[in-house]
Amino acid sequence: MTGNSLKSYSEVYGEIDLAILDLKHLLGENLVISTAVRKQHGGGEVTYHQNMPPDAVAFATSTAQVSEIVKICAKHVVPIIPYGAGSSLEGQVSAIKGGICIDLSAMNQVIQVNAADLDVTVGAGLTRQELNIYLRDSGLFFPIDPGAEATLAGMAATRASGTNAVRYGTMRDNVINMTVVMPNGEIIKTGGRAKKSAAGYDLARLLIGSEGTLGIITELTLKLYGIPEKILSAVCSFDSIKQACEAVILTIQTGVPVARIELLDEIQVGACNSYSKLSLEVKPTLFIEFHGSENYCAEQVEMFKDIAAEYGSDDFKAAAKTEQRNVLWKARHDAYWAGCDLAPGLAHLSTDVCVPISNFADCVTQTKQDIIDSGLIGPIVGHAGDGNFHVLLSFDENSAEDNKKMQHFLDRLAARALHYEGTCTGEHGIGLGKAKYMFAEHGAGVNYMFAIKQALDPDNIMNPGKIFYG
Numbered sequence: 001m002t003g004n005s006l007k008s009y010s011e012v013y014g015e016i017d018l019a020i021l022d023l024k025h026l027l028g029e030n031l032v033i034s035t036a037v038r039k040q041h042g043g044g045e046v047t048y049h050q051n052m053p054p055d056a057v058a059f060a061t062s063t064a065q066v067s068e069i070v071k072i073c074a075k076h077v078v079p080i081i082p083y084g085a086g087s088s089l090e091g092q093v094s095a096i097k098g099g100i101c102i103d104l105s106a107m108n109q110v111i112q113v114n115a116a117d118l119d120v121t122v123g124a125g126l127t128r129q130e131l132n133i134y135l136r137d138s139g140l141f142f143p144i145d146p147g148a149e150a151t152l153a154g155m156a157a158t159r160a161s162g163t164n165a166v167r168y169g170t171m172r173d174n175v176i177n178m179t180v181v182m183p184n185g186e187i188i189k190t191g192g193r194a195k196k197s198a199a200g201y202d203l204a205r206l207l208i209g210s211e212g213t214l215g216i217i218t219e220l221t222l223k224l225y226g227i228p229e230k231i232l233s234a235v236c237s238f239d240s241i242k243q244a245c246e247a248v249i250l251t252i253q254t255g256v257p258v259a260r261i262e263l264l265d266e267i268q269v270g271a272c273n274s275y276s277k278l279s280l281e282v283k284p285t286l287f288i289e290f291h292g293s294e295n296y297c298a299e300q301v302e303m304f305k306d307i308a309a310e311y312g313s314d315d316f317k318a319a320a321k322t323e324q325r326n327v328l329w330k331a332r333h334d335a336y337w338a339g340c341d342l343a344p345g346l347a348h349l350s351t352d353v354c355v356p357i358s359n360f361a362d363c364v365t366q367t368k369q370d371i372i373d374s375g376l377i378g379p380i381v382g383h384a385g386d387g388n389f390h391v392l393l394s395f396d397e398n399s400a401e402d403n404k405k406m407q408h409f410l411d412r413l414a415a416r417a418l419h420y421e422g423t424c425t426g427e428h429g430i431g432l433g434k435a436k437y438m439f440a441e442h443g444a445g446v447n448y449m450f451a452i453k454q455a456l457d458p459d460n461i462m463n464p465g466k467i468f469y470g
Contacts, residue, residue: 090431166385354426
C-alpha cells in the first residue's frame with residue numbers, strides 16, 4: 001500500500017473514506033487531503049526513507065480533539081500516524097498503510113511553569129527551542145538538545161537525547177508526567193508532578209520511545225534546571241580517532257563532570273570548516289562544554305586538559321563568550337548539512353549506535369576502518385560522553401552496488417554495536433529502518449513488547465509497521 005489510493009486502501013485496511021467524512025464533519029478546514037500537505041507529512045525532512053503520504057492530515061488543537069479523532073479512526077479501523085516536526089530519521093512518520101496523520105504542531109502552548117519545583121507542563125507541539133526562549137528570563141532551561149528543531153512530544157516518543165545527555169540524561173530521565181490519548185480514544189495521565197513514585201507500573205517509561213505505536217502524547221511535564229553561572233566551551237584535536245576516543249573514556253571514568261563532549265572525525269571537521277566557515281585543524285576533534293561556577297569550570301578545564309595532553313593533544317582552545325560558543329555549537333548541529341555538502345547529488349542516510357563507554361574506542365575505530373574499506377563517504381560524529389555515535393553515509397541510490405554496500409555496512413555496524421554489548425540505536429529510534437535488528441538485540445523480549453502492543457492496540461491502528469514488522 002502506498003497510501004495514495006483511497007479505494008485500494010479502504011478495501012484492505014478499513015473504511016478510510018467514511019473516516020474522512022466523519023473527520024471532515026468534526027474538523028472542517030483542519031482536515032486536509034491535498035497532495036502537497038499529505039506528501040509533506042509522509043516523511044521526515046532529512047530522511048533517506050521513502051515518502052509515504054497519509055490519506056489525510058488532521059490538524060489537532062487540543063487533547064479533547066485528538067481523542068475524538070482517534071475514536072473516529074478506531075471506529076473505522078483506520079491507521080493513525082502522529083506528527084510533530086517531521087525531524088525523525090528512521091521513517092517514524094511514514095504512512096506505510098495510509099490512514100490519518102494527526103499533526104500536533106498547533107498544540108504548542110507553555111501550559112504552566114512551576115519554578116519552585118523546577119518543572120514545566122507544555123503542549124505536544126512545542127519545540128525545545130521555543131521552550132527555552134520562553135524560559136530565558138526565568139533563570140531556568142530545558143537541557144535535552146537533539147540538534148533538530150524537534151517537538152517535545154516527538155522527542156519523548158522517540159526517546160531523544162543529544163549533546164547534553166552525558167550530564168542531564170535523555171528524555172527518559174526528564175519526563176515527569178504525560179497526557180496520552182490511547183488507541184480507543186481514552187485520555188490518561190501517566191502520573192503527577194512528584195519527582196518519584198512507587199505507585200504501580202511506570203506507564204511514562206513504557207510510552208517514552210514507543211514511537212506512536214501505543215498512544216499519542218498530547219501534554220508533557222518536564223524537569224527544568226537552573227542556567228549555570230558559567231558556561232565554557234572548548235575544542236581540542238588529536239592525531240588519531242582512537243586517541244580522541246581514549247581521552248573521552250578516561251574523562252568519563254575519572255568523573256570529570258563535562259556537560260557535553262562531542263567527537264568529530266577528520267572528515268567531519270573538514271566538512272564543518274567548509275560549511276560553517278571554521279578554521280579547525282583537520283584532525284579528529286572533541287568539542288567540550290563545562291557548566292558550573294567560575295572556579296568549578298576552571299577546575300574541570302584543567303582536569304580535562306591534562307587528560308587530553310596524555311593522549312597527544314596540545315591545542316586546547318577555550319571559548320567563554322556566548323557568541324563564540326554559539327558558533328561552535330551551531331557548527332556541530334549543522335554537521336548533517338555539512339556532511340551532505342561533501343557529496344552533492346548523492347543520497348544521504350544518517351544512522352547511529354551506542355555502546356558502553358569502555359568499548360567506545362574499539363567500536364568507533366573499527367567502524368572508521370569499515371567505512372574506508374567499503375569505499376563509501378561516511379563522516380563520524382558522536383555524543384562521545386555516553387558512547388553514542390553517528391555515521392552519515394552518502395551513496396548513489398540509483399546504483400545497485402552502492403545500495404548493497406550501504407545495507408551491508410548498516411548490518412555490520414548494528415552487529416558490531418551488539419557485539420560490544422550496545423544497541424543498534426542510541427537515539428534515532430527503530431521506526432522502519434532498524435526493525436530488522438530488534439530480535440538480534442532483544443531476542444524473546446520482542447515477543448513481550450509485541451504482546452503489550454496487541455493488548456493496548458488490538459487492531460494495530462497506532463502507527464502500524466513501526467518498531468515491529470507488519
